[in-house]
Amino acid sequence: MMIRFLVFSFFFIYNLISSQIIAGEYSPIESKCKLNLKISSNNHYIFSINKKKKMEGIVKISKEDEGLYLNFDHIGVSFDNDTIYMQNSGNAMNPYIHFKECDDMYIHLAKKINxxxxxxxxxxxxxxxxxxxxxxxxxxxxxxxxxxxxxxxxxxxxxxxxxxxxxxxxxxxxxxxxxxxxxxxxxxxxxxxxxxxxxxxxxxxxxxxxxxxxxxxxxxxxxxxxxxxxxxxx
Incomplete structure (x- = not known):
């Protein structure tokens, strides 16, 4: 029982800290794409383009060796050093596109900071x-x-x-x-x-x-x- 409690406490604290780390507003780095992202401290997110909402939901967080892995419904991205790394489109063998308004294959979103x-x-x-x-x-x-x-x-x-x-x-x-x-x-x-x-x-x-x-x-x-x-x- 104690071990189960400790494990639960660890994951609760880990997710709480991770939520605080990723919370904020993000904008593209060196891209003409007008994609923006806002993540609240409760993990609620909103993707928007030119201030028009494109998708929203609750982001899921998991740990990777080199940082965090975030899952926005069907979009998986890496998170490191206040930057989100997303592959926006696939290739001929695996065709897909997340945001058709953006021509970039890869999109990097940096957290806005004061x-x-x-x-x-x-x-x-x-x-x-x-x-x-x-x-x-x-x-x-x-x-x-x-x-x-x-x-x-x-x-x-x-x-x-x-x-x-x-x-x-x-x-x-x-x-x-x-x-x-x-x-x-x-x-x-x-x-x-x-x-x-x-x-x-x-x-x-x-x-x-x-x-x-x-x-x-x-x-x-x-x-x-x-x-x-x-x-x-x-």
Whole structure:
């Protein structure tokens, strides 16, 4: 009896946690398809195209070695790192199509995420966290950089630069930061470091020089300039 209770408790907690992980709104990555998906915390889902409901129901969740497997009625998909991987159509040997409005054979749906949640996730997990370019682009559109959130964006860019292949994403954010706040000293240092890590030394040196110039014009303590900056601009 106790073993049965423990097994039941395990699966209950597992499904509860999984439901919280997958809950959210999803949109396509690098696709012209206007397919969107919303999953509630009770596992109720709605697929829609151009805001028109296409199908809804209760998603079933199961565990795979490399992540979660989700079953939307007759559509099975993989879930990993806040992204849903779906094969939308088959081939000559196995012809089928789930959403005829979409020409793509494969559709990737990324969870929409706000700035605070993204920063929290990456600052806690750091190198193990990954966000797609589309997620970063959508974030910058949905939550433009302002004086109220520029610190968090700057910190987000720093943490992105510590992840695998995160330098270009950090550059995309920091470029917008410097465009909107051209007097923000530390942004130029971070921008230069990311260019340097990508091997774009000319752009790196340009931003290092801008960083030094602003440090001087704003009468900041020049001793705080990292030694690596002086070495890289020689």
């Amino acid at each position: 700035l605070e949640n993204m920063y929290s996730a990456i600052s806690n997990k750091k190198k193990s966290t990954h966000f797609t370019d589309s997620q970063i682009e959508n974030l910058l559109i949905s939550e433009p950089i302002t004086k109220n959130n520029v610190d968090m964006y700057n910190n987000l860019a720093y943490h992105l630069s510590c992840t695998k292949n995160g330098n270009q994403q950090a550059i995309n954010i920091l470029t917008q930061v410097t465009n909107k706040f051209p007097e923000r000293v530390v942004a130029y240092l971070n921008l230069a470091d990311n260019y340097w890590n990508l091997g774009e030394k000319e752009k790196a040196v340009k931003n290092y020089n801008m960083y030094i110039s602003l440090m001087k014009s704003q009468k900041k303590d020049l001793s705080r300039i990292p030694q690596s900056v002086w070495e890289r601009i020689k």
